[in-house]
Amino acid sequence: xxxxxxxxxxxxxxxxxxxxxxxxxxxxxxxxxxxxxxxxxxxxxxxxxxxxxxxxxxxxxxxxxxxxxxxxxxxxxxxxxxxxxxxxxxxxxxxxxxxxxxxxxxxxxxxxxxxxxxxxxxxxxxxxxxxxxxxxxxxxxxxxxxxxxxxxxxxxxxxxxxxxxxxxxxxxxxxxxxxxxxxxxxxxxxxxxxxxxxxxxxxxxxxxxxxxxxxxxxxxxxxxxxxxxxxxxxxxxxxxxxxx
Amino acid sequence: xxxxxxxxxxxxxxxxxxxxxxxxxxxxxxxxxxxxxxxxxxxxxxxxxxxxxxxxxxxxxxxxxxxxxxxxxxxxxxxxxxxxxxxxxxxxxxxxxxxxxxxxxxxxxxxxxxxxxxxxxxxxxxxxxxxxxxxxxxxxxxxxxxxxxxxxxxxxxxxxxxxxxxxxxxxxxxxxxxxxxxxxxxxxxxxxxxxxxxxxxxxxxxxxxxxxxxxxxxxxxxxxxxxxxxxxxxxxxxxxxxxxxxxxxxxxxxxxxxxxxxxxxxxxxxxxxxxxxxxxxxxxxxxxxxxxxxxxxxxxxxxxxxxxxxxxxxxxxxxxxxxxxxxxxxxxxxxxxxxxxxxxxxxxxxxxxxxxxxxxxxxxxxxxxxxxxxxxxxxxxxxxxxxxxxxxxxxxxxxxxxxxxxxxxxxxxxxxxxxxxxxxxxxxxxxxxxxxxxxxxxxxxxxxxxxxxxxxxxxxxxxxxxxxxxxxxxxxxxxx
Numbered sequence: 001x002x003x004x005x006x007x008x009x010x011x012x013x014x015x016x017x018x019x020x021x022x023x024x025x026x027x028x029x030x031x032x033x034x035x036x037x038x039x040x041x042x043x044x045x046x047x048x049x050x051x052x053x054x055x056x057x058x059x060x061x062x063x064x065x066x067x068x069x070x071x072x073x074x075x076x077x078x079x080x081x082x083x084x085x086x087x088x089x090x091x092x093x094x095x096x097x098x099x100x101x102x103x104x105x106x107x108x109x110x111x112x113x114x115x116x117x118x119x120x121x122x123x124x125x126x127x128x129x130x131x132x133x134x135x136x137x138x139x140x141x142x143x144x145x146x147x148x149x150x151x152x153x154x155x156x157x158x159x160x161x162x163x164x165x166x167x168x169x170x171x172x173x174x175x176x177x178x179x180x181x182x183x184x185x186x187x188x189x190x191x192x193x194x195x196x197x198x199x200x201x202x203x204x205x206x207x208x209x210x211x212x213x214x215x216x217x218x219x220x221x222x223x224x225x226x227x228x229x230x231x232x233x234x235x236x237x238x239x240x241x242x243x244x
Numbered sequence: 245x246x247x248x249x250x251x252x253x254x255x256x257x258x259x260x261x262x263x264x265x266x267x268x269x270x271x272x273x274x275x276x277x278x279x280x281x282x283x284x285x286x287x288x289x290x291x292x293x294x295x296x297x298x299x300x301x302x303x304x305x306x307x308x309x310x311x312x313x314x315x316x317x318x319x320x321x322x323x324x325x326x327x328x329x330x331x332x333x334x335x336x337x338x339x340x341x342x343x344x345x346x347x348x349x350x351x352x353x354x355x356x357x358x359x360x361x362x363x364x365x366x367x368x369x370x371x372x373x374x375x376x377x378x379x380x381x382x383x384x385x386x387x388x389x390x391x392x393x394x395x396x397x398x399x400x401x402x403x404x405x406x407x408x409x410x411x412x413x414x415x416x417x418x419x420x421x422x423x424x425x426x427x428x429x430x431x432x433x434x435x436x437x438x439x440x441x442x443x444x445x446x447x448x449x450x451x452x453x454x455x456x457x458x459x460x461x462x463x464x465x466x467x468x469x470x471x472x473x474x475x476x477x478x479x480x481x482x483x484x485x486x487x488x489x490x491x492x493x494x495x496x497x498x499x500x501x502x503x504x505x506x507x508x509x510x511x512x513x514x515x516x517x518x519x520x521x522x523x524x525x526x527x528x529x530x531x532x533x534x535x536x537x538x539x540x541x542x543x544x545x546x547x548x549x550x551x552x553x554x555x556x557x558x559x560x561x562x563x564x565x566x567x568x569x570x571x572x573x574x575x576x577x578x579x580x581x582x583x584x585x586x587x588x589x590x591x592x593x594x595x596x597x598x599x600x601x602x603x604x605x606x607x608x609x610x611x612x613x614x615x616x617x618x619x620x621x622x623x624x625x626x627x628x629x630x631x632x633x634x635x636x637x638x639x640x641x642x643x644x645x646x647x648x649x650x651x652x653x654x655x656x657x658x659x660x661x662x663x664x665x666x667x668x669x670x671x672x673x674x675x676x677x678x679x680x681x682x683x684x685x686x687x688x689x690x691x692x693x694x695x696x697x698x699x700x701x702x703x704x705x706x707x708x709x710x711x712x713x714x715x716x717x718x719x720x721x722x723x724x
Contacts, residue, residue: 101413102306134297136640139614142299187640210641211612214305214415216423 006072021074022050022063032076033085033117035110036151037064038201040224041160046152049085049114052076086118093120094127095174097146103205106215110203111149132177137187140210141199143178148206150176154198161227166192268684270667278671281663283656283688292646300326300641305415307633307648312412313356316349316404317626319417320486321633324622326419328507329637331616337606338421343486344598345407345417346624347591350485351441352400353627354588357692358448359393362581365689366455370682389451392444399437403595406430421610431605438596445588449560452585465669466687467577467662470495472528472538473547474654476625477503481550483590485625492528492538493548497572506623509632513649525656526649537657540629541691542583547573554593560586577662577690584692615641626651628692652693662687
């Protein structure tokens with residue numbers, strides 16, 4: 001695999017051709033905010049928080065799904081990008097019903113952390129207060145669409161890792177929502193294996209465990225790279241042979 | 245002033261040094277005598293409505309946000325309603341810990357009412373200059389006493405912070421128990437405060453008794469009337485704040501209902517809404533809206549119980565009972581203050597007793613279950629009176645209906661009557677005197693109404709008095 005050399009924020013960096021700008025930036029300790037990206041899942045560039053500037057074009061590129069070319073000049077932290085990122089978080093906050101103080105994942109929420117990160121002090125756009133529903137029909141878990149940011153991590157983990165593909169997106173634009181199977185109550189889904197991966201990867205309090213109370217739920221996502229590494233390297237097969 | 249109008253209205257707005265915002269209207273008849281008095285609550289919160297569609301597990305955290313003064317009471321009532329819906333017996337340690345939390349709540353709230361809000365009236369006098377008749381005036385004249393009071397309130401807050409992790413809006417009590425047990429360090433930290441707290445409360449009781457003596461002449465006008473009294477009592481009829489059943493007593497000491505399970509509260513009480521206030525007006529059902537006026541809170545609790553479970557408080561309760569004189573119950577709203585100090589004493593003694601319980605440091609504090617009942621009621625004694633949370637859920641635990649019966653609402657009718665009585669005594673002709681305003685405010689403050697929001701503990705006395713004719717024209721206006 002060819003090695004590419006280019007620059008991020010004036011610093012020379014290098015990485016493999018099949019590594020995204022985000023991956024290479026992280027290898028060089030350059031922080032780019034993300035929301036829909038999660039190590040171990042494919043990238044979809046949905047949240048637009050990782051947008052970067054590339055010299056020679058006015059267009060902005062999502063770092064998670066853009067691959068560098070030789071001598072590319074990338075900037076990740078300009079005034080314009082900071083303004084855009086803050087606006088994106090404001091829009092996310094305004095289009096759902098996010099009440100941090102009484103939320104199950106208060107203090108453990110990626111959206112909340114992002115708001116701190118981008119310096120969100122107040123929201124300049126009007127809150128939409130959409131009327132969204134809460135589905136508590138599953139035995140163990142709850143989906144509260146009021147808090148969903150449509151990052152689609154749940155869709156991807158269910159499809160790519162669990163292989164069940166319970167979740168998908170219905171409707172278009174502002175009316176988009178995450179649905180189970182054929183748009184039915186989660187508890188009636190035939191394909192759901194109740195593995196709980198979607199709950200753990202959800203960055204906010206949209207997918208939660210039943211019975212969790214305010215600020216009580218912490219999500220541990222380290223399992224994902226572990227599973228993915230084990231799968232690609234066939235570690236469990238090696239272990240099984242050893243044990244035989 | 246237009247003297248041709250038959251009726252006039254005196255408005256006191258805002259009423260200060262209570263928790264929340266309100267105004268008072270006094271209506272006069274054609275002879276200039278007080279016809280009616282109304283205590284308006286202008287805030288609208290809408291909790292009962294917007295909690296619909298939420299989950300029963302979230303409710304303790306959600307409803308504790310109703311108030312910053314007594315969030316722990318809402319937390320406990322809500323957690324208990326959740327226990328009822330899960331239909332489980334919570335671990336014994338969890339109940340003991342919840343009790344300690346509630347007592348912490350009582351201590352801080354009662355200390356706030358007594359030292360911060362009411363003491364300026366008691367110690368500086370009702371007719372003292374409003375500019376100094378507040379916490380700062382007290383600071384100048386009775387610094388050491390006030391300092392002790394602030395420390396006592398801190399003790400209550402510390403109990404809540406130690407158990408719940410934070411002073412205000414802790415989500416620590418949950419349906420099924422509490423989130424964390426009490427560690428040895430936490431136990432020791434609470435225990436270390438007890439001697440100081442007890443000494444302060446005893447001093448407050450002495451001050452209260454001297455105030456009772458000093459204002460002997462004035463007190464009979466402070467909401468002195470017979471009413472029903474409602475509160476929780478334990479299975480043996482003794483003083484209760486967390487469990488037990490509802491007792492209803494009339495102003496002659498007759499027990500009308502006894503140890504009724506909180507789940508059946510709707511059998512006893514009904515609520516009506518008035519267009520002039522956002523505060524609902526509950527009443528004792530079988531007596532109807534007019535006769536069914538009842539009072540809750542410290543005065544009611546001390547009237548209805550057979551005894552108090554701790555020695556010093558019980559001794560003090562017997563002294564309190566003597567105030568009833570010929571009557572069977574203490575009917576004067578001014579003695580709410582005295583009752584409150586006795587409850588502070590009880591709370592400190594009871595915390596001490598609970599800390600000595602062998603199970604208090606148990607580790608099993610939370611039981612888990614799914615929805616087993618479609619309806620649940622949780623009741624407890626909030627500092628201001630009996631609090632009910634009633635939820636109805638679907639099979640997944642999503643709320644379909646929420647009814648909250650709040651202590652201050654239950655005192656609503658009695659507060660109106662108190663204002664009427666005070667106005668009738670102190671309204672001097674057509675003049676709105678400073679003394680009248682002060683006494684009406686003080687009369688309201690007997691009930692320590694919590695209108696859920698801000699305290700005016702250190703605010704200036706921003707009184708706004710409006711004289712209105714029956715058709716709403718402003719005839720006279722006075723601001724200070």
